[in-house]
Amino acid sequence: MTAEAVLSGDLARKVIDPHAYAEWDGLLDTFDHIRATTPVAKVQPDTPGLFDPFWLVTRYDDVMRISKDNAAFLNNPRPVVFSFNQAIEFSRAATGSNMLVDSLVVFDAPVHPKYRKLTQEWFMPRNLARLEDELRTLAAATVDRMLAQGSEVDFVKEVSGPYPLRVVMQILGVPPEDEFRMQMLTQQLFGGQDKDLSGTGMDQMTPEQVVQIVAGAVKTFEDYFAALAEERRRNPTEDVASVIANALVDGQPLPPRDMAGYYIIVATAGHDTTSASTAGAMQALARDPEQYARVRADRSLLPGIVEEAIRWTSPVQHFMRTAAEDCELGGQAIKAGDWLMINYVAANHDPAQFPDPRRFDAARSPNRHLAFGAGAHQCLGLHLARLEMKILFEAILDRVAAVEPAGEAARATSTFVGGLKTLPLRVTPA
Numbered sequence: 001m002t003a004e005a006v007l008s009g010d011l012a013r014k015v016i017d018p019h020a021y022a023e024w025d026g027l028l029d030t031f032d033h034i035r036a037t038t039p040v041a042k043v044q045p046d047t048p049g050l051f052d053p054f055w056l057v058t059r060y061d062d063v064m065r066i067s068k069d070n071a072a073f074l075n076n077p078r079p080v081v082f083s084f085n086q087a088i089e090f091s092r093a094a095t096g097s098n099m100l101v102d103s104l105v106v107f108d109a110p111v112h113p114k115y116r117k118l119t120q121e122w123f124m125p126r127n128l129a130r131l132e133d134e135l136r137t138l139a140a141a142t143v144d145r146m147l148a149q150g151s152e153v154d155f156v157k158e159v160s161g162p163y164p165l166r167v168v169m170q171i172l173g174v175p176p177e178d179e180f181r182m183q184m185l186t187q188q189l190f191g192g193q194d195k196d197l198s199g200t201g202m203d204q205m206t207p208e209q210v211v212q213i214v215a216g217a218v219k220t221f222e223d224y225f226a227a228l229a230e231e232r233r234r235n236p237t238e239d240v241a242s243v244i245a246n247a248l249v250d251g252q253p254l255p256p257r258d259m260a261g262y263y264i265i266v267a268t269a270g271h272d273t274t275s276a277s278t279a280g281a282m283q284a285l286a287r288d289p290e291q292y293a294r295v296r297a298d299r300s301l302l303p304g305i306v307e308e309a310i311r312w313t314s315p316v317q318h319f320m321r322t323a324a325e326d327c328e329l330g331g332q333a334i335k336a337g338d339w340l341m342i343n344y345v346a347a348n349h350d351p352a353q354f355p356d357p358r359r360f361d362a363a364r365s366p367n368r369h370l371a372f373g374a375g376a377h378q379c380l381g382l383h384l385a386r387l388e389m390k391i392l393f394e395a396i397l398d399r400v401a402a403v404e405p406a407g408e409a410a411r412a413t414s415t416f417v418g419g420l421k422t423l424p425l426r427v428t429p430a
């Protein structure tokens with residue numbers, strides 16, 4: 001056991017500052033430095049009470065170990081970091097829980113597997129195969145719309161934003177006319193740290209005001225999905241909304257808060273994430289015309305593009321765990337109750353696992369990245385994410401002969417789910 005490794009001051013701030021996550025190269029430099037010097041380090045606030053100290057874990061092997069040991073490292077009570085303790089206090093006052101939403105990511109065994117089992121089969125490839133035709137139609141329409149804009153487009157606005165949103169809304173039975181509302185609500189939940197995404201000026205607000213907005217978004221989601229569930233109980237279809245609405249746990253229907261939490265986790269986890277990895281793939285290909293031409297000529301390279309894009313972008317940037325027992329990690333003494341950040345961006349850029357990690361390499365093999373997590377909570381939608389990206393890129397490769405950057409891309413200001421919020425491109429139709 002070595003002396004306690006502590007990060008404070010500037011380094012600590014960068015780990016928790018949403019603006020640091022908007023500057024990708026700088027962020028990767030920070031994580032490279034921390035991983036090489038203090039791979040498991042206690043992050044301490046400068047101002048006491050600003051946030052609770054936590055262990056930052058940056059090495060691939062350590063993040064994998066924690067993710068897979070769901071008995072020793074719990075999701076409950078706090079699976080994501082709030083920058084401010086007041087936010088947690090407000091949430092407790094509003095809902096009696098540290099989290100505004102109770103969902104799969106907050107539950108541990110024995111509750112978690114019961115809830116997870118309800119939709120696990122629905123998200124498996126053999127069931128998703130039913131969606132392929134619909135996805136192809138949607139992808140083709142999305143590419144048509146992009147090409148109709150002319151030769152210069154913002155790929156995020158035209159393609160990587162709307163396409164995954166429609167996919168997830170379709171499986172949840174949300175009609176197109178309600179989509180914009182759903183998107184605004186998601187951005188209030190996830191993008192509240194970014195002034196362009198939240199559209200509410202939330203970046204200027206006090207933590208208490210931010211949590212009020214978030215609580216409002218949650219309530220709106222809850223009401224919306226309560227009505228949808230009622231409809232699906234009366235008229236079940238084959239969508240995942242019907243599975244959730246009619247599910248039984250221990251012989252009982254889901255309590256309203258848990259049912260809403262289930263819809264919300266699928267609605268929110270399913271689109272900003274896939275949007276970020278899709279935009280990242282396109283950015284990488286636009287910067288490398290030769291790789292674009294290669295994959296256009298040889299579609300067997302496409303799954304590699306998709307997988308590498310997911311690693312390279314790591315859209316879910318962290319989750320938190322709480323130690324259930326004392327243990328040793330990277331030479332540090334972790335105590336029961338300690339809070340840990342498993343940082344997927346850092347783990348997926350660990351040179352011990354991924355040679356030349358900043359390079360986008362569609363042929364990278366092996367590519368056992370952690371962008372979908374691992375263990376009991378591994379992303380429920382990972383097969384859907386891969387499938388929808390593959391189908392979209394097939395449509396793009398069919399219809400776009402060449403693509404190049406047409407200006408500065410910008411990343412979202414967010415510590416949790418992050419990625420490009422604009423990607424100007426010049427496209428040449430096939």
Ligand code: HEM
Pocket residue numbers: 067104105106116168265266269270271273274277310314315316319344370371372373374375376377378379380381382384385
């Ligand atoms: C590239 C796209 C995506 C990425 C990078 C991603 C990433 C993640 C990560 C890192 C986790 C937590 C894993 C862990 O704790 O070990 C997660 C959980 C989850 N994801 Fe995804 N995700 C993506 C797409 C999707 C899609 C399309 C859906 C559904 C439509 C989805 C639904 C979920 C759900 C429901 C969970 C919670 C699972 C649980 O706690 O048991 N995700 N995802």
